[in-house]
Amino acid sequence: MPIVQINQLYKTFGNIEALTGIDIRIEEGELFGFIGPDGAGKTTLFRTLTSLLVPDSGSVSVLGLDVVRDYKKIRPLLGYMPGRFSLYQDLSVEENMRFFASVFGTTIEENYELVRPIYHQLEPFKKRLAGNLSGGMKQKLALSCALIHKPELLLLDEPSTGVDAVSRKELWEMLGVLKEGGMSIIVSTPYMDEAKLCDRIALMQDGQILQVDTPARIVSSFGRPLLGVKSASKYKLIRSLKQYPHVYSVHPFGEYTHYTDRRDHPDPESLKAYLRNCGLDDITIKEIQPDIEDSFVELLTKEKAYV
């Protein structure tokens, strides 16, 4: 049985089309990621999956239950961590935990083993008000509260937005532990580099899913030789590359600017000669492996005519 099955899901708010024909099937035990920028429809999708929003049309089933008809049965089975911090700021760490446990008819003690790896880091501060915690600790508390009733499916909407790299790394390590324990996890993120930590990902933009696959297969579908070009004069380099007669795409990617050619076999030597003619003498060119971000950029380029 799939853990999530969505067919032709549509949702609009006034004249904003938030979701336009979403189809997806997510299997039990997967760590599945929805990757996309702000406004892609990730949060609307999460609110639909958690039965908080009713679809305009289409069907959505979670754990074999219909999100509209069976919402009362679904809710106790889900652990949901919304994007915005939604705990009680004026309750302590421990009070928040007890509150969420009691709402779901359980106790901290009953499911302590499940939350222990995260919660034990918070226990020294258990009398502190949630509002006075740092960003990383708030995130750990929110995750503990979402897990305390031992849900069958964990949904995390942008858990890593606004937290620093160390907290992000710890969060993903924790998700790995939960997955090993057999939990199904659905997560959303605007960070492309987190995509590779998921079993499968859906790339989203403008209320649509552009591609669904494993990170490795998404990368291998890139389909063009990719060159990294480096110069200290980055602006001049980008301008010059865009004027190269064989250019297909030019995107700054940090130290190296990523370049693809309209031909099947780009010629680094003649490109280098061309750039030297443009006055760029410090050029390094190397062939590089595309990553998820290259693939996403390419999909977006096909999708909309970005100039």
Next chain:
Amino acid sequence: MSEAIIKTENLTRTFGNFIAVDNITFDVKPGEIFGFLGANGAGKTTAMKMLTGLLKPSSGKALVSGKDVYTETEGIKKSIGYMSQKFSLYDDLTVDENIRFYGGIYGIPHAELSHKVSRVVDSVGLNEVRKKLVASLPLGWKQKLAFSISILHNPAIVFLDEPTGGVDPITRRQFWESIYEASNNGITVFVTTHYMDEAEYCDRVSIMVDGKIEALDTPDGLRQTYSTQSIEEVFITLARSAKRGGT
């Protein structure tokens, strides 16, 4: 070698017993793209507030565009631009009105302003929507507009506080192209960001831990010093040594 555009010496700020920024000393060169990284709570925001003339230091020295952070804060504000991810545009004003409003605040003469407004809307490709309310624009367009406005008065330095969070990867790259262009035109760019891969776009990067600058080098230099593949690994190594709560 040109004079530093930002120069700090043992710059410190305490709040009671808490040393938010602890004796930081560094220089930023004119036209440089300088990445200012640190974990949550490392002291970045406090340091930024001192450099933008919003907060008086407890001790130490700092000159921003040649002006003293103790005595010339008004002069500093005129010579810098600032853009934050939580932005600064007025949703209920049009694109044109936003540009005019900020132009007015920065004292750009009326005659010059019309010309500037046209140039900005052209450069960010917003000509067709210039009479539309900013609220109706996609996030990526708003960010491009906010950046153009932050350099409208041709500042010596522009401070960008997590400028590209949450935008799609193409818009993000277009944004970096604008940053490179500004730098190419001689504007110094001072960026704070949570995106470690974004640090790789900078000419040099500093990493703050517990109020101190623990590392400062080119992205390449940092990777070599710490024998890692990415700035993210350097950052995690340093940030994990932090004593004070943040994570």
